[in-house]
Amino acid sequence: MPHRAAIPRPSLARLPIYYRRLLRHLEQGEGIISSQELGTAAGVPAAQVRKDLSHLGELGRAGVGYETRELALTLEDFMGLAHTKIAVLVGVGNLGRALAAYAGFERYGLRIVALFDHDPEKVGKQIAGKPVFGTDQIAERVQSLGAEMGIITVPAVGAQDVADEMVKAGIDVIWNFAPRALIVPDHVILENEDLAARLATISYHVILRRLET
């Protein structure tokens, strides 16, 4: 069983950026890359890159750099991108639809196998090639499909109920797009993608910029 080290959250968040830079480097036929080049891509100093990568092991060669393909594969393995992750998505509004159809996710091993909505108009249809079920079927389907991840794209009001339902069904990783702080048991990993909240912080910058000029 492969060992996976603990890694600081900010370091983890930079790995996908390095990974993409490596893929592009590989396309260009470059066999070796330096921490300097990776740092430029991520907007951090080379020392930060080396520190980040040091959490995964000794991956480079002093005086030379990192072997492009090897490092890409190591990152891919570390983040588990080659492993299929079975997910369900609840809330087939505009955003839910967009995420269900997003090809970029599949390339990272995410397979959204079922959609749920309480609108009878949508239930029974297919969206982005995936079946839509009623929200009353979440528990049942999660178990029969072996889903381990749940994506919430319902409006704020319904989000906690959906989360509860997912947790009850045994899901232990939730990616929440609803603009609401959810309460989940300790063993459940909750990642919030709160676009309205993000907009609010961007709004601050816009206003600041307006006052400056």
Add this chain to the structure above:
Amino acid sequence: MPHRAAIPRPSLARLPIYYRRLLRHLEQGEGIISSQELGTAAGVPAAQVRKDLSHLGELGRAGVGYETRELALTLEDFMGLAHTKIAVLVGVGNLGRALAAYAGFERYGLRIVALFDHDPEKVGKQIAGKPVFGTDQIAERVQSLGAEMGIITVPAVGAQDVADEMVKAGIDVIWNFAPRALIVPDHVILENEDLAARLATISYHVILRRLET
């Protein structure tokens, strides 16, 4: 001209969470709220809340707490949520469509006034009640509409060109959803919303969880 203090990024990111908690508190007719209650909503200790809010001034009363409505208005003002921010969105795919239609943004003062795409099929149509123009018209329309913010939802390949175009047109705040590191001049504020990269970090957690159990 109102003064806006510098505020650490993590503190700024928590303000919208406090703000939403305040709105709910207000709905429930509660006139006073404590840092303790706000902290619970955001998952941080009360001391963190008080420190965060202290960047905006002395907003509470010792021994009592914060006046709900007053604090909500202060946050709203600080983040500029009541001010209209004119934006354009480039890339009318699934995600672009979803963002263009997202009602939550309007509540925070974002007004997306024009969409752009290079697909002739889409140009000339209306999507979510907003006109779609050809990408060759970005500069012209940004200026005539007075847009100060740009949202990028094109595929990775085209993102840098779109950003360049926006910057040339005078846009100085860019919200980028394309999975690509963009290069912009120093005076431009760039906020990345890289969902594929986020998925990669979540994938790490899923795999870790799998190994644990």
Add this chain to the structure above:
DNA sequence: TAGATTGTTAATCGATTAACAATC
């Protein structure tokens, strides 16, 4: 050997948290 670049140590920086005097 000279030049380049790694991994790691130590210093720096900045954010979080605990503690408490001041206030209501």
Add this chain to the structure above:
DNA sequence: TAGATTGTTAATCGATTAACAATC
């Protein structure tokens, strides 16, 4: 007055960065 809660100071924690010996 007793109890509650603020704003702020100081201590703690954790991440970033600079510097450099080790390595190629």
